[in-house]
Amino acid sequence: MAETVTPFNTTPSSGHPLASLEPLLREWLPRQRWFAGKGRPVTGITPVAVTELLPPDGRIGLYHLLVRVHQPPALGAPAHPGDCYQLLIGVREALPPRLAPALIGHVTEGPLAGRTVYEALYDPRPADVLLEALRTQARIGGLRFDRDPGQEIRDGLVARVMTAEQSNSSIVYGDTFILKLLRRVVPGVNPDLEIPLALAREGCARVPAPTGWLHAELDDDSYVLAVLQPFVSGASDGWELALRELAKGEDFVAEARSLGRATAEVHTALARALPTVTLGQAQLGLLVDGMTERLEAAVQAVPALRPYEPGLRSAFRALADLAEEGRTWTAQRVHGDLHLGQCLRSPSGAWSLIDFEGEPARPLAERRMPQPVLRDVAGMLRSFDYAAHSASPPAPEWAHRCRSAFCAGYAEVAGRDPRTDPVLLRAYETDKAVYEVVYEARHRPDWLGVPLSAVRRLATSDPTLARETSP
Structure with missing residues (x-):
């Protein structure tokens, strides 16, 4: 593997191989499922680091x-330096038909003029380069x-690329490994590596x-x-499995109960592996304030929420009241975005x-903050x-049976049913x-009725709510 590295936060000169890619990337990036800045124009792209993994003078370059992508801030949001994205760019004289979906564009100027650039994850040869680098523990420029x-x-x-993901990209190697590439990246310890390593030690x-x-x-x-x-x-994806069982009219209770046990096992191991903290009135106050602020912003953005605002606010007020009475909760590392998928x-x-x-x-x-395990439980119930x-x-009724089974399975391992803490849940x-x-x-108006049905339930204190939250 060869390497040329563009220093941190500098722009390639006009003779740099990547200098002519910016117009192509401006068009291509907003069309990607994992691009977070949809709906706002891309005003500039600044290289953070560029590393050559395969020289472009051969049949394939890599x-x-x-790159840092600059866009106007969203309405009401503060100014932002731009999101940093990870890209793997392949270079060929021409793309074979099988790589047509990976096309980024044709370069018309600079050292790569006349070449075709494309999303390299779709190409087995570049994917092999990544696995070989991991196998040999390579050091290439700033990459480790x-x-x-x-x-x-x-x-x-x-190697084959998976096409179903949204916020990231993955390559499967045979039936042995899966490589998940994070698309929008930030400096620091990423829980997607930190937590699995901690659980492996346990x-x-x-x-x-x-x-x-x-x-x-x-x-x-x-x-x-x-x-x-x-x-x-x-393996079967939990979301797809649940939908298949629903379509067949089959029950999902046994699976939900087993999934509750699995979730509790992970929570129990995380409590052993990483520090836990106690949330008192001050910490719970901040939690409630954040929930209330998100509700207020949501009501402004979606008028359909307005009739339910008082009832929804009461759910947060009830939690604040318990904190003021001296109630505390244990917080620990959790999944943070748990759902069937x-x-x-x-x-x-x-x-x-x-x-x-x-949540990226x-x-x-x-x-990375410790949180009550009920955050994960609530995500799965939703x-x-x-x-x-x-x-x-x-x-x-299918959902109610699954919710009850999940909580019962969780209790079998954790020793406490999540429904015995109804206010926090x-x-x-x-x-x-x-x-x-x-x-x-914002994204799927046809689905708006799904969360609104939950909003109607959660905004009340009628027997429906009692049934959903009692053991």
Whole structure:
């Protein structure tokens, strides 16, 4: 592997091979599913680091890029230096038909003039370069490829890109490994590597142990860029599995109960592996303030929420009242964005939890903060609700049975049923539902009725709420 590295936060000269890519990237980036700045124009792209992994003088060239994308801030948002994205850019004279979906564009000037550039993850040869670098623990410019010495990485595994992801990208090698490349990256310790490593040290089999990882050391900043983990061959995605069972009219109670046990096992292991803290009145006050502020912003953005605002606000007020009475809660590291799509069931029936990155839109420091485990529980309960309302006709009783089974399974391992803490659980469910309303109003208006049905339930204190939250 060759290397040329553009220094941190500098712009390539006109003779640099990447100098002529900016117009192509401005057009291509906003069309990618993982691009977070949709709806705002790209006003500039600044290289953070450019590393040559394969020289472009051969049949295939390969560049690793970290670029900062500049856009006007969203309405009402403060000025922002721009998001940093990880790109793998392939260079060929011409693309074979199988790589047509990966096309970025044709370069018309500069050292790459006459060449075609494309998304390299779709090409097995560049994908092989990444796996070989992890296997040999390569050091290329500021890139550091590391691995667990206790796990073997074989060569010769056939690479294929996964096309279903949204916020990141993944390559599967044979049926052995999956390499997840983080797209929008920030400096610091990323929980998508930190938590699985901690759980591996605890011997928790519910989360695949990292085999290798890629990070960049640039000036005084460290970026986690990719994580290689064992691939759960033949596994079913929890969301797709739930929808299939719903479509067949089958019950999901046993699976939900098993998933509750798996979630509790992960929480228990995390409480052993990483520090826990006690949340008192001051900390709970900040939590409630954040929930209330998000509700107020949501009501402004989605007028359909206005009739329910007093009832939703009461869910947060009830939590603040308990804190003022001296109630405390234990907080620990959690998944942070748990739903059915973050769970895999192996052919043996065992559940695994994946994707510990948290909500990418939230600051990294916030995603790494200890939180009550009920945040994860609330996310899963909302996911059952979503699945049930995706059916035709909707199946609210299916969701209720799954919610109850999940909580019962959780209690079998944790020793405490989440429904015995109804005030905190209701507050987290309410906060999640409010977030969902804003998301659906902006991106999928046809789905707005799903979170609004939960909002109607959560905004009341009638027997429906009591039934949903009691053991």
